[in-house]
Amino acid sequence: MMRAVLIDDEISNVENLRTLLEKHSPQVTIIATAQNVSDAVDAIEKHLPNLVFLDIQMGDKTGFDVLKLLPSRNFEVIFVTAYDQYGIQAVKFAALDYLLKPIDIEELMHAVNKAEHKLATQTQTSQLDFLLQQLKKSETNLSKIALQMQGEIRYVALSEIIRCEADNTYTHFFLSSGEKILVSKSLKEYADLLHPNGFLRTHQSHLVNPKYVKSWLREDGGILLLLSGEKIPISKPNKDNVKQALQQF
Secondary structure: OEEEEEEOOOHHHHHHHHHHHHHHOOOEEEEEEEOOHHHHHHHHHHHOOOEEEEEOEEOOEEHHHHHHHOOOOOOEEEEEEOOOOHHHHHHHHOOOEEEEOOOOHHHHHHHHHHHHHHHHOOOOOOHHHHHHHHHOOOHHHOOEEEEEEOOEEEEEEHHHEEEEEEEOOEEEEEEOOOOEEEEOOOHHHHHHHHHHHOOEEEEOOEEEOHHHEEEEEOHHHOEEEEOOOOEEEOOHHHHHHHHHHHHHO
């Protein structure tokens, strides 16, 4: 059984989430709610939940302020927000779960099931600590990403990623050390996440760090030659965007 605290500055959102959880996720028992940062910290310290649903934007403060004020964070967090902005970008970089408002029932159930699995297997990670470290930096200076592998979470510097390649719904990360990491998320998700940091979507199956591009080969309509000697195809729809990005790099 998961003991949850619901935190949102709008009572209607709290009640909506309560209703959805009671109907679709009976393994969750709601032990407290809070509508501001101070009450949220008090509720967590008093009730010791193992699951927290945390709104990101709370008036002039954020859910991250709640985490910063807690001396220990021995619980799973599912972020809930109406804003797909930098806060969510940082949450994605930390490979943490989040829900966008209005809440989709299937996504809610999936997030709850993942939290239940992590609690049942006593999976201990430093994801929240990593998130808070990332938040100390500006959006353009996010320097590491959490890659959720089977049995562990790897924190990889963006500068160490040479390229990413799609494998159905999985993504292979090729690192400068020669290591290859398989992650069970689609390339599109990482393309969206890493685009603000300069990564280039050259093809439906390829994402490249321009730092490792050696030259543009004119063969076959356009191919990127990497410093490693690998050749990465450029699809026709992406050709102009890639060429423009490389000229600015």
